[in-house]
Amino acid sequence: MEKFCKGMLALIAPMLLAGCLLVPGKFDSQLRLMNDGTYSFTYIGQMQLAEGKGDAVASQSASADDEETDSNSSDDDQKNAAMRSIFGGAVPGDDEGLTIFAEKLAKYDGWNKVEYMGNNLFEVEYAVSGTFDRMLAFPTIPGAIMQFPFVQIIRRDDGELEVLTPAMAGAGGLASTMGPLAMGSANAKSKAQPIDGTFTIVTDGAVLSNNTEDGLTLEGRMKKMRWKVDATSVADGSPRAIIKLTN
Numbered sequence: 001m002e003k004f005c006k007g008m009l010a011l012i013a014p015m016l017l018a019g020c021l022l023v024p025g026k027f028d029s030q031l032r033l034m035n036d037g038t039y040s041f042t043y044i045g046q047m048q049l050a051e052g053k054g055d056a057v058a059s060q061s062a063s064a065d066d067e068e069t070d071s072n073s074s075d076d077d078q079k080n081a082a083m084r085s086i087f088g089g090a091v092p093g094d095d096e097g098l099t100i101f102a103e104k105l106a107k108y109d110g111w112n113k114v115e116y117m118g119n120n121l122f123e124v125e126y127a128v129s130g131t132f133d134r135m136l137a138f139p140t141i142p143g144a145i146m147q148f149p150f151v152q153i154i155r156r157d158d159g160e161l162e163v164l165t166p167a168m169a170g171a172g173g174l175a176s177t178m179g180p181l182a183m184g185s186a187n188a189k190s191k192a193q194p195i196d197g198t199f200t201i202v203t204d205g206a207v208l209s210n211n212t213e214d215g216l217t218l219e220g221r222m223k224k225m226r227w228k229v230d231a232t233s234v235a236d237g238s239p240r241a242i243i244k245l246t247n
Contacts, residue, residue: 022049022090022139023167024150024229025121027197031151033132033161035204035246040129043138043150046193049092049120090141092120108142121193132161151199160208160244168199168229169238196230199239210241 027045032038090101095118102116113125126138137152150167201210204221216223227239 022047022141022148024048024195024197025193029151029197030200030202031153031163033153033201033203033205033243033245037131037245038129039132039136039153041127041136041138041151043124043126045124045197047122047124047139047150048192049090049098098122104142119192156242158244160242161205163201163239163241163243165199165229165239168195168197168227194231197228199227199229201225201239201241201243203243203245205243205245208242208244211239 025046025048027043027047029043029045030041032040091097095116098120099116102114102122105111106114110126110128111124112127113123115123117123128136132153132155135152135154137147137149139150140147148167150165152164152166154162154164156162202222202224204223207216207223207225210216210225212225212227214226216225218224225239225241229239
């Protein structure tokens with residue numbers, strides 16, 4: 001897990017340097033993986049562009065009176081262009097642009113609700129189901145150069161399914177490299193919501209490993225694993241499991 005975190009950190013370094021990262025807020029998410037090959041996944045709650053230790057990217061709707069020198073404006077333009085490339089058009093603080101971003105995202109399959117609430121915060125309802133084939137990742141942002149998934153499922157060579165949740169890391173994990181704002185804090189200047197949610201996996205397959213605090217519970221032939229994800233989660237507490245289906 002430590003090597004995985006280091007690798008992911010290297011991949012998202014440009015985002016960290018730019019000072020923002022797409023992370024969960026308050027949420028409830030469930031994944032069902034069944035032996036017959038079917039799956040369903042839901043995520044209901046918040047996602048946000050959380051600004052961290054870097055300087056905030058200038059809003060495109062800022063007043064002309066607040067503009068910096070031509071040199072600074074050029075730097076801001078470059079930062080905004082980089083952010084748009086990374087996040088598929090989203091720039092922190094650009095309320096008009098983020099509203100358009102939400103409307104665009106809502107046109108894609110699974111996004112039953114995407115509403116921009118202001119302060120870089122979105123309320124979303126996402127649900128997909130079908131027959132699992134190769135890989136699943138959420139969220140997948142159209143047009144984004146880099147993706148930082150909340151949840152991903154990767155098929156191994158031997159047919160095992162590895163469930164990882166990079167953006168649901170604990171207080172010492174990847175999201176915390178953004179500083180206290182990403183995990184939520186009492187800082188009056190911060191409008192970021194704390195990462196505070198639950199992630200549940202339900203399966204009738206064989207659970208080969210998982211890192212829940214209380215282990216899995218049995219409900220008939222079904223196995224259920226539940227994680228509480230918040231600022232008190234340990235660094236290694238990003239939910240993960242390996243499941244083998246017998247179809």
